């Protein structure tokens with residue numbers, strides 16, 4: 001492997017790493033596709049939905 005080959009390989013790997021980092025950032029921040037804001041229709045509080053509400057009345 002020549003020095004040029006190594007440099008090309010390094011650039012290739014760095015490019016891939018940047019792609020992975022970018023995707024991880026999106027996944028970990030949850031920013032891009034999935035809006036985090038959800039509001040409960042039962043107690044009108046942000047952070048959970050009616051489905052996961054702990055203030056349901058009636059249901060055991």
Ligand SMILES: [Zn+2]
Nearest residue numbers: 040042043053
């Ligand atoms: Zn609730």
